[in-house]
Amino acid sequence: MNSTLYQAWLQYAPIKDEELAAVYSRLLGTVVADLQQSRVANAAIQELRNACRSMLGIVPSITSEVRASSYFEVRIHAADAEEGTEEIGEDSMGAGRVRLGAEGFRLEHRGHGQQEKLILTGGSGKGVLYGVFHLLRLLASHQPLTGLNITEQPVNGLRMINQWDNADGSVERGYSGHSIFYENGRFTENWDRVRDYARLLASVGLNAISINNVNVHEIETKFITAEYLPTIAQLADIFREYGITLYLSINFAAPLHIGGVPTSDPLNEEVRQWWKDTADEIYDHIPDFGGFVVKADSEHRPGPFAYGRDHADGANMLAEALEPHGGLVIWRCFVYNCMQDWRDRSTDRARAAYDHFTPLDGRFKDNVLLQIKNGPMDFQVREPVSPLFGSMKETNQVLEFQIAQEYTGQQRHVCYLVPQWKEVLDFDTYANGTGSEVKKIVDGSLHGMKYSGIAAVSNIGKDENWTGHTLAQANLYGFGRLVWNPDMSAEGIAEEWTRLTFGNDETEVAVVCGMLMRSWPIYESYTSPLGVGWMITPHTHYGPDVDGYEYSRWGTYHFADRDGIGVDRTVATGTGYTAQYFEPNAARYDSLEDCPDELLLFFHHVPYSHVLKSGKTVIQHIYDTHFEGAEAAAGLLKAWTSLAGKVDLERLTQVTERLADQAEHAKHWRDVINTYFYRKSGVPDAQGRTIY
Numbered sequence: 001m002n003s004t005l006y007q008a009w010l011q012y013a014p015i016k017d018e019e020l021a022a023v024y025s026r027l028l029g030t031v032v033a034d035l036q037q038s039r040v041a042n043a044a045i046q047e048l049r050n051a052c053r054s055m056l057g058i059v060p061s062i063t064s065e066v067r068a069s070s071y072f073e074v075r076i077h078a079a080d081a082e083e084g085t086e087e088i089g090e091d092s093m094g095a096g097r098v099r100l101g102a103e104g105f106r107l108e109h110r111g112h113g114q115q116e117k118l119i120l121t122g123g124s125g126k127g128v129l130y131g132v133f134h135l136l137r138l139l140a141s142h143q144p145l146t147g148l149n150i151t152e153q154p155v156n157g158l159r160m161i162n163q164w165d166n167a168d169g170s171v172e173r174g175y176s177g178h179s180i181f182y183e184n185g186r187f188t189e190n191w192d193r194v195r196d197y198a199r200l201l202a203s204v205g206l207n208a209i210s211i212n213n214v215n216v217h218e219i220e221t222k223f224i225t226a227e228y229l230p231t232i233a234q235l236a237d238i239f240r241e242y243g244i245t246l247y248l249s250i251n252f253a254a255p256l257h258i259g260g261v262p263t264s265d266p267l268n269e270e271v272r273q274w275w276k277d278t279a280d281e282i283y284d285h286i287p288d289f290g291g292f293v294v295k296a297d298s299e300h301r302p303g304p305f306a307y308g309r310d311h312a313d314g315a316n317m318l319a320e321a322l323e324p325h326g327g328l329v330i331w332r333c334f335v336y337n338c339m340q341d342w343r344d345r346s347t348d349r350a351r352a353a354y355d356h357f358t359p360l361d362g363r364f365k366d367n368v369l370l371q372i373k374n375g376p377m378d379f380q381v382r383e384p385v386s387p388l389f390g391s392m393k394e395t396n397q398v399l400e401f402q403i404a405q406e407y408t409g410q411q412r413h414v415c416y417l418v419p420q421w422k423e424v425l426d427f428d429t430y431a432n433g434t435g436s437e438v439k440k441i442v443d444g445s446l447h448g449m450k451y452s453g454i455a456a457v458s459n460i461g462k463d464e465n466w467t468g469h470t471l472a473q474a475n476l477y478g479f480g481r482l483v484w485n486p487d488m489s490a491e492g493i494a495e496e497w498t499r500l501t502f503g504n505d506e507t508e509v510a511v512v513c514g515m516l517m518r519s520w521p522i523y524e525s526y527t528s529p530l531g532v533g534w535m536i537t538p539h540t541h542y543g544p545d546v547d548g549y550e551y552s553r554w555g556t557y558h559f560a561d562r563d564g565i566g567v568d569r570t571v572a573t574g575t576g577y578t579a580q581y582f583e584p585n586a587a588r589y590d591s592l593e594d595c596p597d598e599l600l601l602f603f604h605h606v607p608y609s610h611v612l613k614s615g616k617t618v619i620q621h622i623y624d625t626h627f628e629g630a631e632a633a634a635g636l637l638k639a640w641t642s643l644a645g646k647v648d649l650e651r652l653t654q655v656t657e658r659l660a661d662q663a664e665h666a667k668h669w670r671d672v673i674n675t676y677f678y679r680k681s682g683v684p685d686a687q688g689r690t691i692y
C-alpha cells in the first residue's frame with residue numbers, strides 16, 4: 001500500500017524547495033559506513049535510501065572509504081557490547097565528553113562549503129537506527145543541518161507496545177479493523193504490513209512488543225509450544241531487524257491446559273519444571289526472546305489466587321524459568337474485584353491494585369516488572385494517578401498507558417492523549433519528597449531500579465490508515481516520542497507529527513496542532529464531568545449511559561441520586577482511598593476545599609449545589625461544559641474543513657467524516673447527560689438552554 005493514509009508519519013514527501021534539497025542531497029549522496037554486519041544499522045541505511053529516493057530523488061551510494069568531498073558518515077561505536085556505555089570523544093561544541101549508551105546516537109555536522117560532512121555515531125546498530133530516523137525527521141520538516149550537534153539517548157529502558165490481538169483476527173478494544181498479525185485462528189501469511197508496523201514503531205524509538213492479547217485464549221495459550229514457535233520466531237526476526245524485542249502474553253493456567261500437569265500451582269515442582277522446560281524451548285527458537293506479559297487473577301483470568309498463593313509466588317515462578325535466558329516477567333497489576341455489591345461501600349476498585357501489591361514489595365525477583373495502569377481505575381478520560389507509583393521502592397515498575405481510545409472516543413472522536421500522559425508523568429508522588437515525579441519512578445532513576453519503562457496498548461489494525469481515525473496516528477507517534485523523552489512537550493510532539501504527516505504549510509500545521517491540543521479537553525467536557533468517569537455504555541464503552549454501570553454487576557459507581565453525585569473516597573467518611581497517596585497529595589485529595597475541581601467527583605460526594613473553585617455550582621458546571629463541549633466539537637470540524645485544498649482528498653475526506661460523526665455524537669452526549677442530571681436534580685439551567 002502506498003497511500004498517504006497508509007504512510008502515516010513516514011510520508012517522505014518530495015522536498016520542493018530546490019536549494020534545501022540540494023544541500024540535503026550533497027550531504028547525503030554518499031554514505032560512508034562500516035556497519036559491522038549490524039542488521040539493524042543496515043535496515044536503517046535502507047530506510048535512509050528509500051526516504052532519500054522519495055524526498056530528494058536520489059539514492060545514496062554506500063562506500064566504506066571516503067571519496068566524495070561531502071558525505072554522510074555512519075559509525076557504530078566499537079565497544080557497544082561493554083555494558084552499553086562508552087566514551088565517544090570530545091564534543092565538537094566543546095561541551096566536554098559525552099557518554100553514549102547502546103541505544104543512543106550522536107549526530108553532528110562538520111565543515112562547510114564543499115567540505116561538509118554529517119556524522120552519525122550510534123552506540124550500537126539501534127543507535128544508528130534511531131539516529132537515522134531522527135535525521136529523516138529533520139529532513140521531512142525542512143530543518144537546517146548546518147551546525148547540528150546533538151546527542152540523544154532514550155530516557156526509558158523498556159519502551160513497549162502491547163497488542164491486544166487475538167488469533168481469530170479480532171482485536172480486543174481495537175477500533176481500526178482486524179489484526180495485522182492473525183486471521184481465522186492463524187498467523188497472517190503476508191507480513192509486509194508487520195514490517196511496516198515495525199518501521200513505524202522503530203521510527204519513534206519503541207523497542208519492545210507483545211504480540212497477543214493479555215486475555216490469552218485457547219489458541220494463544222499454545223503460542224509457547226513447538227507448534228507455533230517456528231512461526232513466532234519469524235515474526236521476532238522481522239522486529240529484531242528494527243531493534244524491537246518480542247514478548248508473548250501467557251496464560252497462567254497453561255501447565256494445566258496444555259502441559260499435562262494436573263495443576264498450575266506456582267509452588268508445585270512439576271509446574272515449575274514445566275515452565276523451565278517451556279522457557280528453554282522458547283529460547284531455542286528465539287534466543288533474544290523478551291519474556292512474558294501476564295494478566296493473572298483479573299477479570300476471570302486464572303492466577304495464583306486459585307491455589308492460595310500470592311502474586312509474588314506466581315511472578316517469581318515464571319521469573320525463575322526465564323532468568324537463565326535473560327528474560328523478563330511483566331506482571332500486570334490490574335487486579336480488582338469486578339463483582340462488587342453496591343451495598344458494600346467499603347470495597348473500592350480504586351484501592352485494589354495498591355492493596356494487593358504493596359504488601360509484596362521486596363519479594364519479587366529482579367527480572368519481574370510490575371505493570372501499572374496510569375490510573376487506579378481503567379483508562380478513564382480523567383482519573384488521578386495510581387498511588388502504586390512510588391509505593392513499592394524495591395520493585396521494578398512499568399507504567400501502562402492505553403493508546404487505543406477505549407474510553408476516549410474509540411478513534412471515532414479525536415482525542416490527542418499526549419497531554420493526558422504528560423500530566424501523569426509529571427505528577428509528583430512525593431514518594432521520596434518533592435521531585436518524585438512518576439517519570440522518575442518509571443525511568444528507574446528515583447529508586448535505582450534495574451528494569452523499568454513504559455508500555456501502552458496499541459491502537460492499530462488493518463484499516464488502511466492503521467488507526468481508524470487518521471488523527472489518532474498522532475497518539476501512536478506521540479507515545480513513542482514521549483517515552484523516548486518525557487520532557488518533550490505535547491505541543492512539540494503534535495507539531496512534529498503534523499509536519500511529518502501533512503507537510504510544512506504553516507497554516508495547516510497551526511490548524512492541525514490546535515485541533516489536537518484542544519481535543520482531550522473537548523472530549524472530557526461533553527462526556528465526563530469533574531473526574532467522575534464510567535458514564536459510558538457497558539461493555540462497548542462507547543456513547544453515554546449514565547446508569548449503565550451504576551446498575552450493573554461490575555461495581556464502578558458515581559452514586560448520582562437526586563441530591564448529589566460523586567464517590568466518597570475520603571478517610572473519615574469514605575473508602576479511605578485518599579490515604580494511599582503520600583503527603584501532601586493524600587491531604588489535598590482528602591480535603592473538599594483543596595481537591596482540584598477536575599477530580600472532585602472522583603474523591604468526594606457532593607450536593608449539586610456545591611460551589612467549585614471556578615465559582616460555579618456542580619450542576620451548572622455539568623450543563624455549561626456539555627453545551628460548550630458540543631459546540632467545540634463542531635468547531636473541530638469547521639477548523640478541519642478550512643484545510644480543503646491543502647490536505648489531499650483521501651485524508652481530507654476520511655477525517656471530515658469522522659469529525660462530522662463526532663460533532664453529532666457530542667450533541668447526543670450533551671443531551672443525554674444534561675437531561676439525566678436535570679431530571680435527577682430538578683435544578684434548571686441558569687441560562688435557560690434546551691434540556692430535554
Ligand code: GCW
Nearest residue numbers: 164172173214215295334378
Ligand atoms: O479496561 C479493561 C478492558 C478489557 C481489558 C482489560 C485489561 C484486555 O475493557 O478489554 O482486557 O481492561 O486491561 O486487562
